[in-house]
Amino acid sequence: MKIIITLFLLISGILFSQNQRFVYEYSFKMDTLNKDKAEKEIMNLDITKEGSYFYSALLITRDSLLNAEVEKGKASNSVNIDFRKIKHPKVNFRVSKTYPGLETIYHTSLNASNVAVKEPDKINWTILPETKSIEVFKAQKATTYFGGRNWIAWFTHEIQIQDGPYKFCGLPGLILQIEDEEGTHIFNLAGSMKLKDGFSLIDAKTAEILLTKEKFNKLWNEYLQDPAKNIKLMHSSSGMSETILFDSNTGNPLTKQELIRNKETRAKEFLKRFNNFIEKDLYK
Known part of the structure; x- marks a missing residue:
């Protein structure tokens, strides 16, 4: 680079x-x-x-x-x-x-x-x-x-x-x-x-959840156990119950079970390889 x-x-x-x-x-x-x-x-x-x-x-x-x-x-x-x-x-x-x-x-x-x-x-x-x-x-x-x-x-x-x-x-x-x-x-x-005068630091105005290191690590381990948890919660809501999603590669419709299974498989394959984080203590 x-x-x-x-x-x-x-x-x-x-x-x-x-x-x-x-x-x-x-x-x-x-x-x-x-x-x-x-x-x-x-x-x-x-x-x-x-x-x-x-x-x-x-x-x-x-x-x-x-x-x-x-x-x-x-x-x-x-x-x-x-x-x-x-x-x-x-x-x-x-x-x-x-x-x-x-x-x-x-x-x-x-x-x-x-x-x-x-x-x-x-x-x-x-x-x-x-x-x-x-x-x-x-x-x-x-x-x-x-x-x-x-x-x-x-x-x-x-x-x-x-x-x-x-x-x-x-x-x-x-x-x-x-x-x-x-x-x-x-x-x-x-x-x-x-940098030009009047420059201000980038500040993503997206709402954030403030966590302690201990709470972050707890949530991280919960994610490792169930990486598709957010998708399960989203599809259990009434607003998403009738939503139809499609595979971006084939264009075919996906069932809720297929979507969850795909998410879990991709996440587990990724995390099996990409896990050498800067802070071992934060992602232990």
Whole structure:
């Protein structure tokens, strides 16, 4: 995956700019049956004086394409969106932090619901004397144990922002690189750009259910036991009892039992392979 972006141009501008986007390449190995295969996603860390927002860059592209299709449909009085033409993110989580306290919230979806999980603990770092150069910056090493993994980070004092990718923050400078000791989740800073004045953090205005980590883990395990639960509940309602759904590949109608069985089979096959989450403790 390649991105074309102005890389580390103005250190002083980065230091004092209130609205800044740092772009990271995220390499991850979620498929435990194919550990040599690494997926990649470009992630944005948008920073304002109020806080930061970390998310897949494809969310911006996807939303722009969807809005364009909707506007096109309005002009022709017919909205027909072909979702196959729209590239969807591989990463479905987002992380928001508020300044100056660095309150951190994990946003994702679980069993068809949008959920938000507040991180209750601060990350405890061990800062080491070891340094190295990353692009034009002098970086210093730090380590931590977080989410069931040991992590190695490289941060720079030259960018006085105590933030970084995902939930990682609290070091005396921006995190340029961080990876777990197994090398299955790796974040590398790839570039930066100044955001326009008046820029505000992306905030999906979708209603979310606020959960503790313990409650999220309980619901996650309930989902593993019954991944089609939401479909069963939906079809038990009077409003859906007479609804006819069709197979997207064959065009043939599906019975409720076939729909549930297909959902269960797809979910179990997916989860059997893609289960190497960043936070082992959250998805245990």
